[in-house]
Amino acid sequence: MMKILYDHQIFSAQVYGGISRYYVELIRNLKNDNLADVDLLILFTNNYYLLDAEFKYYLTLFPKCNFRGKKKIINIFNNLFSEQYLRYSKFDVFHPTYYNPYFLKFIGNKPFVLTVYDMIHEKFPEHFPKDKITTKRKRYLANRASKIIAISNNTKNDLIEIFNIPAEKINVIYLGYSQSKINNIDYNIMKLPKTFILFVGNRQEYKNFELFIKSVASILQKEREIHIVCIGGDKFTKSEANLFLLLNISNQLKQYNIPDSLLSYIYKKALFFIFPSLYEGFGLPILEAFASDCPVLCSNTSSLSEVAGDAAIYFDPYSVDSVIHSVKTAISSPELLNSLRIKAEKRLANFSWEKTAKETQKIYEMIV
Numbered sequence: 001m002m003k004i005l006y007d008h009q010i011f012s013a014q015v016y017g018g019i020s021r022y023y024v025e026l027i028r029n030l031k032n033d034n035l036a037d038v039d040l041l042i043l044f045t046n047n048y049y050l051l052d053a054e055f056k057y058y059l060t061l062f063p064k065c066n067f068r069g070k071k072k073i074i075n076i077f078n079n080l081f082s083e084q085y086l087r088y089s090k091f092d093v094f095h096p097t098y099y100n101p102y103f104l105k106f107i108g109n110k111p112f113v114l115t116v117y118d119m120i121h122e123k124f125p126e127h128f129p130k131d132k133i134t135t136k137r138k139r140y141l142a143n144r145a146s147k148i149i150a151i152s153n154n155t156k157n158d159l160i161e162i163f164n165i166p167a168e169k170i171n172v173i174y175l176g177y178s179q180s181k182i183n184n185i186d187y188n189i190m191k192l193p194k195t196f197i198l199f200v201g202n203r204q205e206y207k208n209f210e211l212f213i214k215s216v217a218s219i220l221q222k223e224r225e226i227h228i229v230c231i232g233g234d235k236f237t238k239s240e241a242n243l244f245l246l247l248n249i250s251n252q253l254k255q256y257n258i259p260d261s262l263l264s265y266i267y268k269k270a271l272f273f274i275f276p277s278l279y280e281g282f283g284l285p286i287l288e289a290f291a292s293d294c295p296v297l298c299s300n301t302s303s304l305s306e307v308a309g310d311a312a313i314y315f316d317p318y319s320v321d322s323v324i325h326s327v328k329t330a331i332s333s334p335e336l337l338n339s340l341r342i343k344a345e346k347r348l349a350n351f352s353w354e355k356t357a358k359e360t361q362k363i364y365e366m367i368v
Helices: 009-013 018-032 070-088 101-107 132-144 153-163 209-222 238-246 260-269 284-291 304-308 320-332 334-350 353-367
Strands: 003-006 037-040 093-095 113-116 147-150 170-172 195-200 226-231 253-256 272-275 296-299 312-315
Touching: 003 018, 009 018, 009 070, 018 037, 018 353, 070 101, 093 113, 101 132, 113 132, 113 353, 132 153, 147 153, 147 353, 153 170, 195 209, 195 260, 195 284, 209 226, 209 238, 209 320, 226 260, 260 284, 272 284, 284 296, 284 304, 284 334, 296 304, 296 320, 304 312, 312 320, 312 334, 320 334
Parallel strands: 003 037, 003 093, 113 147, 147 170, 195 226, 195 272, 226 253, 272 296, 296 312
Antiparallel strands: none
């Protein structure tokens, strides 16, 4: 059986996040199906998905205490641990979880696989003025990798166009979806509005939250029973609160930070889920919504139509009029939303973590 090593990078950086969830699900399914002997080079982590995983336990470091430099300390310890392990261990394939090339001087001639999640830094460099190193490292490793996994055809095409990577070096492997459930919880504690549109994740620039809010403000002003519920992304900033006040919709926006185990419940309660992002490498929340019987409205850009297929209402994320039209259509058409639910159930058959793991294992076999 092949020995595959994964490193700590994303687990040192993320407590929650799609990339770390991807690796936990990949490793879990490789192990469950006996597809590979897997080891994860981590000493410390506070990552939610990894600490909740059944396959191994790691040490936490000040999990309830946040301070400046905490992630840097975790990264230093994990780097030292990874370097020592790589010096003396036997393995067949190395799979880094992000783009730091520190490992190259330790793996010798052993092959490595690089997963590229998106090309957001390259498509929207103005949103990442202090993080040019990510693009530099990504390009360097993409050229050195034995194989590249892209999580959508859109990401593959961007890699070819922006980095000039040969198409035959890149394999597209879709992500799966998870449905976490918790029983015996008093969900009323959250005090969710009766009728709400759901927004999940970060609200930073390319996520297009501000244009979305400005677009739906006129609808909210007329339909005061409709709210916007934002999950994750931390509390509303002062500038966001000022915008809500200016638009006279402050009382119709709620924000919650919750564990992923509660997400399914919130998706089920939502009128629909909206995803106005300008760019996504895949679009995992779409599958989460589908799995929870929640209709989807999303941008007609990047990979989103590749994931959602015919099971979503699409809009131009740069057009206020397009967003308004889509939201009004969804609110006034319960029959249309029901038809989307039926299509979404069929669409989900194309995605599973088991399938992700089996297709990834085939990539490892190709380069050993």
